[in-house]
Amino acid sequence: MLDVADEIARFNAGRDPERLVMKYARMRTSPFVFLRGTCHLFYKRLPRGTVLDPSPRAWICGDMHLENFGSYKGDNRLIYFDINDFDEACLAPCLYEMIRLLSSLLVAADDLKLSRAEALALCYTATGSYAAALRFGKARWIEEETAEGMVGELFAALHQRSRADHLNRRTELKGKKRTLRVDGKKALPITDEARARIVAFMDGFAKHEPNPQFYEIIDVARRIAGTGSLGVDRYVILVEGKGSPDGNYLLDMKLALPSATAPNVGTRQPKWNSEAERVVEVQRRDQAVSQAFLHAVEFERRPYVLRGLQPSEDRVALANWNGKLPRLEPVVRNMAELVAWAHFRSSGRQTSAIADDLIAFGEDSKWQLQLIDLATQCEAQVVSDWKAYCEAFDRGAFNLNAKA
Structure with missing residues (x-):
């Protein structure tokens, strides 16, 4: 039992x-x-x-x-x-x-x-x-x-929501500089050492992108989101985007673990180069159009999925069925x-x-x-x-x- x-x-x-x-x-x-x-x-x-x-x-x-x-x-x-x-x-x-x-x-x-x-x-x-x-x-x-x-x-x-509205819910604005709001609800603090590693990683990633300046890191924190994946290594990254303060972008970077479903479906699975490749490739196949900034990346020899941050507010509020x-x-x-x-x-x-x-x-x-x-x-x-x-x-x- x-x-x-x-x-x-x-x-x-x-x-x-x-x-x-x-x-x-x-x-x-x-x-x-x-x-x-x-x-x-x-x-x-x-x-x-x-x-x-x-x-x-x-x-x-x-x-x-x-x-x-x-x-x-x-x-x-x-x-x-x-x-x-x-x-x-x-x-x-x-x-x-x-x-x-x-x-x-x-x-x-x-x-x-x-x-x-x-x-x-x-x-x-x-x-x-x-x-x-x-x-x-x-x-x-x-x-x-x-x-x-x-x-x-x-x-x-x-x-009815602007990019500034989206950023204001997640960041603090001081003059023309934004920092992530680390409130224990959406984000947790990160150590200086971990921050430096992520900055170095993103610098390397940006070199292969058409606009490297877009990915210049302003701030980074540990992200709190979802239910099933809570506790999995995950970050919210504030980048320069199209310019500070209101042209900044928020990215999500999450460790990709093996599928918890696959061992229980009785179907032989193909061999992927990484778990991140599996997640990203199936998402690209299944969605009508791929989500912005979706990438399978490797950070410290582990597979991560990098994508635009998707706010929880962008789900249908089913409780409002009245x-x-x-x-x-x-x-x-x-x-x-x-x-x-x-x-x-x-x-x-x-x-x-x-x-x-x-x-x-x-x-x-x-x-x-x-x-x-x-x-x-x-x-x-x-x-x-x-x-x-x-x-x-x-x-x-x-x-x-x-x-x-």
Whole structure:
């Protein structure tokens, strides 16, 4: 029998204790936050020999849930709403992506104040929309002009924010000089030695870029973001960009670890030059347009993903559905469509299914009810594991200060 506390502690071993304490505390707050922080456990718990395994193979982000969608600026400088986290990306039967999305819908119901019937209705919306997008047979994207409901509201809100607004939330402005706001909520301080190493690295990186001055470092800190990756080596870097103070840019640089999903999907994975290459390559394949400044880099002989910093404010505020299910339905439909479109963009790559196989799968309706039924089983397992985690947490099993 799996010891939940032991499995979680083992998986997170070696992470930065200061940020790991934050992760453990967040996971105690609700089953949905726990789900986000334990992707490895979710896939390890999946029953074998289910409707998932015969589905066509696809390149998946590997950690699909309601919070893994958001807006970002692409490398063409336009704004997109798409899947945005590929840390666990791997090749897998395509329904491994959808089972986690549906499970997250059911697990998040309490946090979102959804009734059981409403949560299940959204699962039907998701499976139906995913199948319809597969039958359509072509990758599309969500455009600002046609975005509906809460996604449309997100695009509208982005237009009301300037680059200076974005910088002001993360930095302190003194005259014409900005420094990162190290508040213990979004960022933590960094040692002078670590700062010097990152400056040296970025100087070397910039030499191979068209505009080296753009990457001149102004400030750097340890970044606090996400749930699953909290404790992983990660930095927020303030660079000169297009000029101080309001033309500065924020970059995110995060250590790329092996996919926590890949060992549990039963699919042979290709050999990558580095884990960062895996993350970046799958992201480039799956997204409509790649995120700005996306690079796989090597820092101190370890693989990191460098990209533009994506603020948490650029996600849809699902809690603002105001008790009106028609406000949530278009968002969930978009999420499911984005999953299908990502499959098409990456189809036929390194043994993933071709478009014809995906279309045929969308035309077969037998798997849809089975998938929802399996999601209810996964939901029950997540809640059970969360309760076991809470018991261990409350008795001090994750008190890193006491252990130290």
